[in-house]
Amino acid sequence: MKKILYAVLATVSGLVLLFSYRTSHVDAIVPVAAGATTSDSSTSGTSTSGNGSTSGTGSSSGTGTTGTGAGAADTSAGAASTSSSGLRDGTYTGSTADTRFGPVQVQITVTGGAITDVQVPEYPSTNPRDRQINARALPTLISETTDAQSADIDMVSGATYTSRGYLTSLQSAIDQASS
Numbered sequence: 001m002k003k004i005l006y007a008v009l010a011t012v013s014g015l016v017l018l019f020s021y022r023t024s025h026v027d028a029i030v031p032v033a034a035g036a037t038t039s040d041s042s043t044s045g046t047s048t049s050g051n052g053s054t055s056g057t058g059s060s061s062g063t064g065t066t067g068t069g070a071g072a073a074d075t076s077a078g079a080a081s082t083s084s085s086g087l088r089d090g091t092y093t094g095s096t097a098d099t100r101f102g103p104v105q106v107q108i109t110v111t112g113g114a115i116t117d118v119q120v121p122e123y124p125s126t127n128p129r130d131r132q133i134n135a136r137a138l139p140t141l142i143s144e145t146t147d148a149q150s151a152d153i154d155m156v157s158g159a160t161y162t163s164r165g166y167l168t169s170l171q172s173a174i175d176q177a178s179s
Contacts, residue, residue, distance in 0.1 A: 086113070086178050087110045087113050087114070087115070087174070087177040087178055088110065088113075088177055088178070089110050089111055089112065089113070090109075090110055090177065091107060091108070091109045091110075092107065092108050092109075092110070092173040092174075092176040092177045093105065093106075093107045093121075093173060093176075094106045094107070094108075094168075094169035094170055094171070094172035094173035094174075094176070095168075095169060095172040096122060096169065097164070097165035097166075097168035097169045097172075098165070099124065099161040099162065099164065099165040100161050101124040101126075101130055101161055101162070102123070102124030102125070102126060102130070103122050103123075103124075103165070104120070104122060104123050104124070104162060104165030104166050104168075104169055105120070105121055105122035105123075105169050106118065106119070106120055106166055106169040106170045106172075106173055107119040107120075107121055107173065108145075108170070108173045108174065108177065110177050114149060115145060115146055115149050115174075116146070118142045118145050118146060118170075120138050120141075120142070120166070123138060123162060123165075123166075124161075124162060133158060133159050133162065134159065134162055136156070136158075136159070137156040137158070137159035137162050137163065138162070138166075140156050141153065141156060141162075141163065141166050145170060150174065151167055151170045151171040151174055153167070155167070
């Protein structure tokens, strides 16, 4: 009889402890835009194939080879309306990239042909874990973007889905700025 009473008390105690456990709560964190840089890399009108080489017109920062042919004439002809990096001044919002945990959207501001400001108006933030991951990942992605001046940046470990969505939306915004 005593064993049954101890078993019931242990079960009740375990359930009380389990239901009273509080997880950490992180308030909604809005990423802060990174400062301006003066890097002079560019991306304009190229497409990358699976082997790392680029083809098409314009130039690309990264490890691939740049396409040749009519692209050189096209780039120099468009230099009057754009700066040396190929990006037009203004604010450009990339397309929304749907990820497993929610949509991601990137907005860039280009001044003097360089990406000077990056905002992330939409990102997964429906639960505390999403907010915790993105509070760490988004400032890193923003900093990498302003340093690289392109979408050729590393993804953040532990935030793979957000990183993929960020890169997709960022490339969309850069494409708008370079057309």
